[in-house]
Amino acid sequence: MPTRLDNVGIAVRDLDEATAFFTDLGLRVLGRAEVSGEWADTAVGLDGNHARIALLETPDGHGRIELFEQVHPEAVEAEPVVPHQVGMHRVALAVDDLDAALVVAARHGCHPLRGVATYEDSYRLTYLRGPSGILVMLAQQLSGA
Missing domain, CATH: 3.10.180.10 (2,3-Dihydroxybiphenyl 1,2-Dioxygenase, domain 1)
Structure with missing residues (x-):
């Protein structure tokens, strides 16, 4: 079964601010959308899921980042990851x-x-x-x- 990495999702407080940061570093926006509804609840496992998203791609077309800003339910703040922490890193x-x-x-x-x-x-x-x-x-x- 062939597998490829499609994108890495990153939750952000401000979608426009994060998009500007990454586009200024050279990534390009492939698209923006708002997602919600039963399919989004099922896929994410979160009732009432509603998010604004932006899909960005590196100039070579090999890397993608999906930024998302949670509309509902309200985003939960977490401490920023540190370089030696287990889990999603950087x-x-x-x-x-x-x-x-x-x-x-x-x-x-x-x-x-x-x-x-x-x-x-x-x-x-x-x-x-x-x-x-x-x-x-x-x-x-x-x-x-």
Whole structure:
């Protein structure tokens, strides 16, 4: 049975803010919708499920993120994930220019947790907090790697 990863879903407080963050980093919006009704209740396992969603895709067409803002029932706040926590962890984006990506992230009030690291002369990378506390890794492959 062939399987492929279709997308990763991320709950956000503000769909427009999160969409702007990821589109400014180069992803494109494939579509927006509101979902509700019996089919949505059944699929998600939540009575009265109603959410606004945006499906985004990386420029190469290989990665997708579905952002969703809960309309009903009211969203439940949780502590943002930390790098060593078990469970859904982070979204990683490969970028051509890490410094330029950090300028874009800073315009959204998002900055590295500690700084930028170099891994085995192969990658420059950092973790930052995106909208709604999303843990985001930005990584730039270095030439010759």
